Amino acid sequence: MSDNLRIARQTLLEPAGLTEHHLREVMERLTGHGVDAADLFIQRHRVESWLLDDGLIKEGNFSLELGAGLRAISGEKTGFAYTEELTSENLVEAAVSARAIARAGRSGRLAVGRPGALDPLYPPDDPITSLPDEEKIELLQTIDRTARAADPRVKQVTASLAAAHEVVLVLDDQGRLAADVRPLVRCSVQVIVEQKGRREQGSAGGGGRTTLDFFLEEERALGYAREAVRQALVNLEAVETPAGPMTVVLGPGWPGILLHEAVGHGLEGDFNRKGLSAFSGRIGEQVASPLCTVVDDGALPGRRGSLTVDDEGTPTGETVLIEKGILRGYMQDRFNARLMGVAPTGNGRRESYAHLPLPRMTNTYLLGGDHDPEEILRSVKKGLYAVNFAGGQVDITSGKFVFSLSEAYLVENGRVGAPVKGATLIGNGPEVMTRVSMVGNDLALDPGVGTCGKDGQSVPVGVGQPTLKVDEITVGGTAL
Amino acid sequence: MSLTIEQLEERVADLLAEAKRLGASAADAAVSASAGLTVTVRLGEVETVEHNRDQGLGVTVYFGHRKGSASTTDLSSAALKETVAKACSIARATSEDPCAGLPDPELMAKDWPDLDLYHPWALSPDEAIDIARACEGAALEFDERITNSEGATLSTEEGRFVYGNSLGFLGGYPTTRHSLSCVVTGREGDAMQRDWWYDTRRAAEDLAAPELIGRRAAERAVARLGARKLATCEVPVIFRAETAPGLLRSLIGAIRGHAQYRESTFLLNALGERIFPDWVRIHEDPLIPRGLASAPFDNEGVATRPRDFVRDGVLQDYVLDSYSACRLGMRTTGNAGGVRNLAIDSSGQSLEALLKQMDRGLLVTELMGQGVNPVTGDYSRGAAGFWVEKGMIQHPVEEVTVAGNLRDMFQRLVAVGTDTAIPGSIRTGSWLIERMTVAGN
Numbered sequence: 056m057s058d059n060l061r062i063a064r065q066t067l068l069e070p071a072g073l074t075e076h077h078l079r080e081v082m083e084r085l086t087g088h089g090v091d092a093a094d095l096f097i098q099r100h101r102v103e104s105w106l107l108d109d110g111l112i113k114e115g116n117f118s119l120e121l122g123a124g125l126r127a128i129s130g131e132k133t134g135f136a137y138t139e140e141l142t143s144e145n146l147v148e149a150a151v152s153a154r155a156i157a158r159a160g161r162s163g164r165l166a167v168g169r170p171g172a173l174d175p176l177y178p179p180d181d182p183i184t185s186l187p188d189e190e191k192i193e194l195l196q197t198i199d200r201t202a203r204a205a206d207p208r209v210k211q212v213t214a215s216l217a218a219a220h221e222v223v224l225v226l227d228d229q230g231r232l233a234a235d236v237r238p239l240v241r242c243s244v245q246v247i248v249e250q251k252g253r254r255e256q257g258s259a260g261g262g263g264r265t266t267l268d269f270f271l272e273e274e275r276a277l278g279y280a281r282e283a284v285r286q287a288l289v290n291l292e293a294v295e296t297p298a299g300p301m302t303v304v305l306g307p308g309w310p311g312i313l314l315h316e317a318v319g320h321g322l323e324g325d326f327n328r329k330g331l332s333a334f335s336g337r338i339g340e341q342v343a344s345p346l347c348t349v350v351d352d353g354a355l356p357g358r359r360g361s362l363t364v365d366d367e368g369t370p371t372g373e374t375v376l377i378e379k380g381i382l383r384g385y386m387q388d389r390f391n392a393r394l395m396g397v398a399p400t401g402n403g404r405r406e407s408y409a410h411l412p413l414p415r416m417t418n419t420y421l422l423g424g425d426h427d428p429e430e431i432l433r434s435v436k437k438g439l440y441a442v443n444f445a446g447g448q449v450d451i452t453s454g455k456f457v458f459s460l461s462e463a464y465l466v467e468n469g470r471v472g473a474p475v476k477g478a479t480l481i482g483n484g485p486e487v488m489t490r491v492s493m494v495g496n497d498l499a500l501d502p503g504v505g506t507c508g509k510d511g512q513s514v515p516v517g518v519g520q521p522t523l524k525v526d527e528i529t530v531g532g533t534a535l
Numbered sequence: 536m537s538l539t540i541e542q543l544e545e546r547v548a549d550l551l552a553e554a555k556r557l558g559a560s561a562a563d564a565a566v567s568a569s570a571g572l573t574v575t576v577r578l579g580e581v582e583t584v585e586h587n588r589d590q591g592l593g594v595t596v597y598f599g600h601r602k603g604s605a606s607t608t609d610l611s612s613a614a615l616k617e618t619v620a621k622a623c624s625i626a627r628a629t630s631e632d633p634c635a636g637l638p639d640p641e642l643m644a645k646d647w648p649d650l651d652l653y654h655p656w657a658l659s660p661d662e663a664i665d666i667a668r669a670c671e672g673a674a675l676e677f678d679e680r681i682t683n684s685e686g687a688t689l690s691t692e693e694g695r696f697v698y699g700n701s702l703g704f705l706g707g708y709p710t711t712r713h714s715l716s717c718v719v720t721g722r723e724g725d726a727m728q729r730d731w732w733y734d735t736r737r738a739a740e741d742l743a744a745p746e747l748i749g750r751r752a753a754e755r756a757v758a759r760l761g762a763r764k765l766a767t768c769e770v771p772v773i774f775r776a777e778t779a780p781g782l783l784r785s786l787i788g789a790i791r792g793h794a795q796y797r798e799s800t801f802l803l804n805a806l807g808e809r810i811f812p813d814w815v816r817i818h819e820d821p822l823i824p825r826g827l828a829s830a831p832f833d834n835e836g837v838a839t840r841p842r843d844f845v846r847d848g849v850l851q852d853y854v855l856d857s858y859s860a861c862r863l864g865m866r867t868t869g870n871a872g873g874v875r876n877l878a879i880d881s882s883g884q885s886l887e888a889l890l891k892q893m894d895r896g897l898l899v900t901e902l903m904g905q906g907v908n909p910v911t912g913d914y915s916r917g918a919a920g921f922w923v924e925k926g927m928i929q930h931p932v933e934e935v936t937v938a939g940n941l942r943d944m945f946q947r948l949v950a951v952g953t954d955t956a957i958p959g960s961i962r963t964g965s966w967l968i969e970r971m972t973v974a975g976n
Contacts, residue, residue: 112629112630113602115602115625115626116603116605117605119607119618120608131582132582132584133583134585135584136588137588139590139609156584188625188628189628191628210798211799247798247799247910249798254799254910254911256799296938298767298936299975299976329577329685331720333727409587411585445906447904448903450729452728453727453762455903456917459905459906477908477915478936479906481903531915531916531917531938531974532972
């Protein structure tokens with residue numbers, strides 16, 4: 056932590072001629088009568104990305120965002136202002152705007168985060184400079200060659216490589232100063248294949264909070280290329296998807312997006328404080344089959360959704376959401392935790408200094424069970440084996456959620472058969488989890504590609520699960 | 536507002552000069568600054584007051600046919616220099632691409648009309664709060680089954696931007712945008728349903744009355760109470776107007792030059808093909824005064840103009856910027872940055888008439904998820920709406936999917952309604968589609 060603080064001071068304060076003393080002066084202007092809580096968040100976010108398309112390194116882009124967001128809370132009211140010019144005058148001006156909310160404030164107690172010194176969950180290294188540009192280019196070109204060599208039906212390859220480095224510094228009204236230095240890398244491959252006039256696509260990718268060498272290790276990037284081609288070729292053979300309710304076996308890893316949509320969002324503190332979630336007021340109730348234990352854990356080393364401290368300076372950790380089917384807890388930021396009288400869980404996240412923090416997921420997954428995945432598939436008389444998904448969405452109030460298949464197969468009498476075309480699955484969060492009848496012993500986390508959107512803010516997240524059998528879910532196919 | 540158009544113009548000129556100094560053969564740059572206020576009121580109490588102030592610059596440099604881009608939120612002259620340098624170092628690493636470069640100088644907009652896009656709203660936080668409160672209040676009072684709220688949000692923003700390139704083009708203008716939205720929750724027994732409505736305009740005087748927006752949100756939420764699933768079936772489907780823009784966006788995605796030259800579209804080489812019934816006309820008009828998507832020149836400085844993409848059901852034009860046009864051996868359509876003020880003409884029937892014409896089927900009022908495959912046109916999305924029999928709404932429906940293929944759905948478009956009063960930059964009425972698969976129980 057002290058190392059992160061040193062880096063944050065060097066990166067954020069020194070170039071602007073600011074010291075901690077200046078920040079504390081700004082905090083004095085932000086707090087005072089009627090303000091129950093406040094924070095000052097300074098962030099520098101650098102992103103470099105490269106795009107290969109059509110065999111050419113077509114685009115390269117670099118962006119730098121730097122700014123400070125100031126928040127003053129009074130009761131249930133929040134005042135917020137931000138600035139992109141880090142001067143004392145601008146920070147004070149933003150503080151005055153933000154604290155204007157407190158005119159009719161009332162006092163309250165602050166929720167206090169988990170204590171303790173922390174070891175960072177990832178190296179502070181800048182992934183943008185972790186490889187020379189030539190090697191980044193060479194990596195993308197190797198992906199292109201590998202994908203094209205994998206099968207003559209490959210017509211188009213698009214590959215991208217992105218590296219980001221984020222430095223944040225948070226000062227709260229109690230004078231606590233926290234910093235985090237976050238690397239993030241991602242590599243994505245998309246291919247188009249063609250056979251007898253039929254075109255299909257396949258995609259794959261991965262990443263995490265590490266440096267770009269990650270993609271060179273264990274031929275990871277080449278693995279994405281081969282996987283994208285394999286998926287596209289499978290889709291060339293895909294038949295119409297049946298429509299209607301059926302048994303669905305979900306593969307391990309990324310299909311954990313089911314949990315993210317079906318239960319995750321509904322267990323975020325803000326919706327529950329306001330009574331807007333289908334899970335509101337149901338702590339202690341059975342909301343899933345006893346086979347299901349679901350956790351959110353922001354403290355997994357190097358994962359895409361991990362944070363050493365969240366964007367409010369609270370250390371992350373494991374939060375049990377559902378234990379053996381019983382709803383245990385919500386994910387909280389400081390604001391909602393205070394109003395609900397519980398401790399923050401390290402889930403306060405924001406897209407940038409220009410956005411207010413919200414309770415958000417980090418890495419959300421379902422713990423492994425007893426069953427061999429083969430045994431789970433063998434138990435299905437007629438159904439669908441869903442291996443990969445494209446994305447999802449939920450209406451937290453009605454509990455209805457959808458997620459889109461990108462690779463799935465028919466299952467008949469325990470045997471995996473023909474692949475089917477992409478289709479949407481739709482269900483009700485609190486209901487669908489009660490229909491989980493078998494849980495595999497093959498827990499896997501996703502490869503590191505997830506991005507979650509809420510209130511117009513995007514943040515990187517992780518998901519995971521073992522093979523799961525859901526007895527009935529509606530499949531949005533076209534075949535009757 | 537901190538920076539004037541003139542100051543932004545100076546920054547653009549500085550960026551282009553710096554690019555030239557570093558040896559770039561061509562460059563373009565955009566600089567913008569905006570300021571705004573967003574307030575949310577929930578259950579009558581202020582929830583958030585946000586003061587927004589954004590700025591940014593972006594530059595693209597070309598070394599012959601190699602290109603590099605960089606952007607930053609830091610407008611200081613040091614940052615400006617660093618950003619250009621970074622773009623140049625990136626350009627040295629990218630590939631030689633014969634189509635990379637600025638558009639044909641002939642195509643640059645020369646002079647352009649004032650599109651009346653700037654109507655600042657001097658609104659104090661207190662006044663904003665009052666408007667949001669009136670909006671949410673109307674929703675909460677609408678029906679006793681409205682029991683909760685995500686609040687009403689008023690936001691007002693004014694921005695300025697300038698674009699310039701090394702062909703000598705330099706242009707910019709100020710814009711404003713004001714929005715009011717409301718989301719409320721209805722309850723009946725244990726079941727809750729949320730719904731929303733909003734409006735967004737260039738001028739505050741054009742915004743729908745706060746009470747109307749609130750009541751509309753409440754009316755929609757209440758109408759969904761008691762929703763049930765349907766048995767799986769194949770029936771006609773009406774996409775009510777507010778859900779129809781997504782179908783038009785899928786069309787535009789499929790006829791974008793980028794999707795065409797990459798052969799990653801279900802409408803590959805469809806130019807001149809009859810992709811809709813012969814009465815269908817789909818067009819854009821970038822020059823509508825006060826239009827939400829209006830712009831006199833595109834993101835490359837090319838003059839924009841009204842254009843039919845589909846006429847008599849036949850695809851007339853792809854959506855092209857100069858790069859994709861070059862790849863296809865065509866000419867840019869002035870669509871760098873997208874289409875502007877897209878519209879489909881109505882076939883003349885009211886929504887009631889469409890319901891009668893459908894007789895028995897599903898009226899879709901909400902879509903969920905991303906289930907559209909741009910390469911194959913396969914379409915499968917979560918839906919909510921109403922079951923219709925004998926042309927009359929019977930009951931609300933939820934937890935179903937509607938599925939088909941966009942190519943077939945376009946061909947099976949029976950009618951487009953006159954109910955085009957939806958917020959946003961796309962103008963469309965409800966779409967009646969002859970047949971789709973609805974998956975439920």
